[in-house]
Amino acid sequence: MEKAIKSKFESVFMSEPLILIAPGRINLIGEHTDYNEGFVLPASIDKHIVFAVAKNNESLLRFVSNDLNDEIELPVDKIEPVEKHWANYLLGVIAQIKKMGKSIAGVDCVFGGNIPLGAGLSSSAALETGFAYALNELFQLGLTKLEIVQLSQKAEHEYAGVKCGIMDQFTSVFGQKDKVIRLDCRSLEYELFPLKLDEFKIILCDTHVKHTLASSEYNTRRHECEEGISILKKHYPSIHSLRDVTLEMLEKHKTEFNPVVFKRCKFVVEENKRLLDACEALARNELNVFGKLMYQTHDGLKNDYEVSCKELDILVDIAKESGIVLGSRMMGGGFGGCTINIVEKDKALAFIEKATKEYKAITGIDMPVYQVSIEQGTNILKI
Ligand code: ADP
Ligand code: MG
Numbered sequence: 001m002e003k004a005i006k007s008k009f010e011s012v013f014m015s016e017p018l019i020l021i022a023p024g025r026i027n028l029i030g031e032h033t034d035y036n037e038g039f040v041l042p043a044s045i046d047k048h049i050v051f052a053v054a055k056n057n058e059s060l061l062r063f064v065s066n067d068l069n070d071e072i073e074l075p076v077d078k079i080e081p082v083e084k085h086w087a088n089y090l091l092g093v094i095a096q097i098k099k100m101g102k103s104i105a106g107v108d109c110v111f112g113g114n115i116p117l118g119a120g121l122s123s124s125a126a127l128e129t130g131f132a133y134a135l136n137e138l139f140q141l142g143l144t145k146l147e148i149v150q151l152s153q154k155a156e157h158e159y160a161g162v163k164c165g166i167m168d169q170f171t172s173v174f175g176q177k178d179k180v181i182r183l184d185c186r187s188l189e190y191e192l193f194p195l196k197l198d199e200f201k202i203i204l205c206d207t208h209v210k211h212t213l214a215s216s217e218y219n220t221r222r223h224e225c226e227e228g229i230s231i232l233k234k235h236y237p238s239i240h241s242l243r244d245v246t247l248e249m250l251e252k253h254k255t256e257f258n259p260v261v262f263k264r265c266k267f268v269v270e271e272n273k274r275l276l277d278a279c280e281a282l283a284r285n286e287l288n289v290f291g292k293l294m295y296q297t298h299d300g301l302k303n304d305y306e307v308s309c310k311e312l313d314i315l316v317d318i319a320k321e322s323g324i325v326l327g328s329r330m331m332g333g334g335f336g337g338c339t340i341n342i343v344e345k346d347k348a349l350a351f352i353e354k355a356t357k358e359y360k361a362i363t364g365i366d367m368p369v370y371q372v373s374i375e376q377g378t379n380i381l382k383i
Contacts, residue, residue, distance in 0.1 A: 001050055001112070001113070001114065002019060002021070002050050002381055002383050003383065004066075004112075005019070005050040005051070005052050005066060005110055005111065005112055006019055006052050006383060008052070008064070008066060008110050009052035009054070009064075009108070009110040012064060012108075012110060013054065013056070013062070013108045013110075015054045015056075015108070016054065017052035017053055017054045017108075017110075018051075018052070018053050018054065018134060018137060018138060018380065019050065019051070019052055019380070019381045019382075019383055020050075020051050020053075020130060020133060020134055020137075020378065020379060020380045020381060021048040021049065021050050021051070021113075021130065021378065021379060021381060022048055022049050022051070022126040022127070022129050022130025022131075022133065022172050022173075022377075022378040023044040023045050023046070023047065023048040023115075023126060023172055023175060023375060023376075023377060023378070024044070024045050024047045024048065024115035024121035024122050024123055024125075024126050024172070025042045025043060025044050025045060025121065025122050025125070025167075025168055025171040025172060025175065026042060026043055026045055026121065026202065026204070026331065026340055026372060026374075027040055027041060027042040027043075027167065027331055027332070027340075028041045028042070028043065028180055028195070028278070028290075028294070028340070029041050029271075029274060029275050029278045029290075029293060029294055029297055029329075030271060030272070030274075030275040031271065031297060031301060031305075031329075031330075031331070031332070031333075031334075032221060032267070032268060032271065032301070032305060032307070032333075033185065033243075033268060033271050033272055033275065034165035034166070034167055034185045035165055035185075035222055035225070036185075036225055036241050036242040036243055036268045036272075037185055037186040037240065037241035037242075037243040038185060038186075038241075038242065038243045038268065038271070038272040038275070039182055039183065039184055039185065039272055039275045039276065040167045040182075040183050040185060040275070041180050041181070041182055041183075041193075041275055041278065041279070042167055042168075042170075042171040042175075042180065042181055042183065043171065043175055043179065043180045043181065043195065043374040044171050044172060044174075044175020044176075044374065044375060044376065044377045045121065045175075045372040045373065045374060045375060046372055046373045046374075046375040047113070047114050047115040047116075047121060047370065047372060048113050048114070048115060048126060048130075048375075049111055049112065049113035049115060049123065049126045049127055049130050050111060050112060050113055051109060051110075051111045051130045051131060051134050052109065052110045052111070053107060053108065053109045053131075053134040053135075053138060054107070054108050054138070055105060055106060055107060055108075055138055055139075056105075056106040056107065056108050057105075057106060058106050059075060059076050059077065059105060059106045060073055060074070060075060060076060060106045061073070061074050061075070061076050061090075061091075061094070061106065061107055061109075062106075062107075062108045062109070063087055063090055063108075063109045063110075063111075064109070064110040064111070065086050065087075065111065065112065066110060066111065066112030067112045067113070068086060070084065070086070072084050072087045076094075076104060076105060076106050076107070079091055079094055079095045079098065081159050085160075086127070088159040088160055089124055089127040089128050089131070089155065089156070089159065089160060090109065090127065090128075090131050091159055092128065092154075092155030092156065092158055092159025092160065093128050093131045093132045093135065093151065093152060093155045094135070095155065095158065095159065096132075096151040096152075096154050096155050096158075097132070097135060097141065097143075097151060100143075100147075100151065102139070102141050102143075103139075104135060104139060105139070107135065107138070109131065109134070111127070111130070111131075113126070116206070116368065116370065118210070119204075119206050119337060119338055119368070119370075120331060120332035120333075120337035120338050121204070121338070121370075122168040122171075122172065124156060124160060124162070124168075125152065125156070125164075125168035125169045125171075125172050126172050126378075128152035128153075128155050128156060128169060129148060129149065129152045129169050129172040129173050129378050130172070130378055132148045132151055132152050132155075133148055133173070133378045133380075136148060137380065145173050145174065146188070148169075148173055149166065149169045149170045149173050149174070150166070150169075152169040152172075152173075153165075153166050153169045156169075165185060166183075166185065166188070167183060167185070170183055170188070170190075171183075171377065172377055172378055173377050173378050174190065174377050175374070175375070175376060175377035176192060176376055176377065177374060177375050177376050178194060178195060178196070178197075178374050179192040179193065179194055179195065179374065180192070180193050180195050180282070180374070182275070182279050186241070186243060191279075193279050193282045193283060194282065195282060195374060196285060196287075197287075197342075197345075197373075199344060199345045199346070200287065200326060200342050200343060200344060200345055201342070201343050201344075201345050201348045201371060201373075202340065202341070202342060202343075202371070202372050202373070202374075203340075203341045203343050203348060203351065203352065203369060203370070203371055203372075204331070204338040204339065204340055204341070204369065204370040204371075204372060205315045205319075205338060205339045205341060205355055205359070205367055205369055206337070206338045206367060206368040206369065206370065207309075207311035207312055207315065207336055207337065207338065207339070207365070207367070208311075208365050208366070208367060208368060209309065209311050209336040209365070210335070210336040210337070211309055211335040211336050213335045214333055214334065214335040214336065217306075217307060217334070217335065218307075218333055221264060221305065221307065224260065224261050224264040224265075225241075225242055225264060225265065225268060227258075227261050228242065228245075228250075228257065228261050228262070228264065228265035229241060229242060229245075231253065231256050231257060231261075232245060232249060232250075232253060235249075235253060236249065242265055242268040242269055242272075243272065245265065245269050246269065247266070247269055247270070247273075250262070250265055250266055250269060263303075263304040263305070263306075264304065264305060266304055267300045267301070267304040267305040268305075270300060270304075271297060271300060274293045274296060274297060277289075277293060278290050278293045278294075281293070287326060287342065288326055290326070290327060290342075291325075291326030291327025291328075291342050292327065293327070294326075294327030294328060294329045294340070294342070295316075295320065295327055295328060295329065297329045298312075298316050298328065298329035298330055298339075301329070301330055301334060302330075305334075307330075307333065307334030307335060308330050308334055308335075309334070309335050309336060310363075311336065311359075311363055311365070312330040312334070312336070312337075312339055314358075314359060314362055314363065315328070315339040315355065315359060315367075316328045316329060316330065316339055318354065318355050318358050318359065319339070319341050319343075319351075319355070322351055322354060322355075324343060324344045324347040324350075324351055325341050325342065325343050325344075325351065326342040326343070326344075327341070327342045328340070328341040328342075338370075348371070352369050355367065355369075356369065
């Protein structure tokens with residue numbers, strides 16, 4: 001794929017490009033904790049976008065999307081959102097860099113990859129971080145990795161209109177091979193933990209549904225968490241988010257809560273705790289404990305946070321009943337997307353066959369499956 005993108009660039013632009021790759025990501029555990037200033041546990045994967053980029057002397061931005069077979073050309077001094085959705089991720093990055101007072105001249109770019117689009121593996125973040133990383137290199141902008149992450153997140157907010165947290169961009173840049181990142185979404189401090197899979201594999205089962213509820217319910221959940229905080233703040237003025245709350249504090253004031261808000265807050269507090277326990281399990285190399293915590297996360301997301309859906313639950317049930325899946329849960333915001341499964345390596349194919357067949361029989365949907373391994377974050381290739 002790297003070679004194909006490089007030769008496409010050479011044939012279109014007749015110059016020698018810089019080549020780099022930016023990966024998608026998974027999140028092992030820690031869902032809906034990011035906007036509550038809690039922890040997440042993502043990792044960068046072996047699905048990525050390849051970029052071929054070079055300066056041009058024509059003050060033009062010329063981008064070619066290899067996968068969508070589309071292209072765009074515009075003057076570098078006239079950056080604004082455009083109709084072509086994919087181009088906005090790249091333009092958004094340039095707009096942010098300019099906002100930082102840095103100057104960008106003409107750039108040619110060909111890109112393409114194998115992260116499934118819109119499946120929850122963060123192809124959009126890879127697009128932003130990869131391009132930002134490339135521009136930093138080409139124009140010697142002197143941006144730190146964290147600045148690349150933060151400007152990419154802002155690009156997504158402002159040019160794609162998605163108010164995402166920082167996990168996706170952070171992971172795409174900071175990911176390391178065979179490591180998960182325990183990221184503190186409050187301080188942005190992080191710690192790497194080894195995920196020694198040995199005789200297991202990570203398999204993502206894609207429900208192939210995206211229920212329209214996702215964005216309205218997301219906003220509702222954020223408000224519910226804020227409501228919980230405002231109740232507890234009366235008793236504990238120093239708390240700032242659910243990150244600062246314990247189960248004891250919640251239980252003590254249960255009667256002041258609307259029962260739905262209580263459930264939501266309980267989930268977030270438990271999820272942060274589960275994530276910390278999960279990291280301890282990894283440090284002890286107890287993958288079975290880790291897997292159990294993943295199943296518990298799914299139960300919480302389904303019953304207390306109520307962001308799962310029939311299709312996700314079907315897949316987790318299939319995994320649980322199979323007896324060969326250590327852990328399984330919905331991954332991402334909910335109401336569709338993938339489940340993440342830790343499956344015995346030598347039974348992985350049998351699991352995929354069984355899950356695909358049973359899912360199709362119940363839902364009528366052909367299920368895409370992705371086997372992923374944990375690979376290094378955004379990096380420059382010498383090819
Ligand atoms: P996710 O980030 O979960 O994959 P998003 O909806 O946030 O889903 O981002 C998907 C969008 O990102 C696509 O609709 C497209 O505009 C852009 N995109 C991602 N990868 C590519 C690619 N390889 N080629 C062109 N556009 C891409
Ligand atoms: Mg995205």
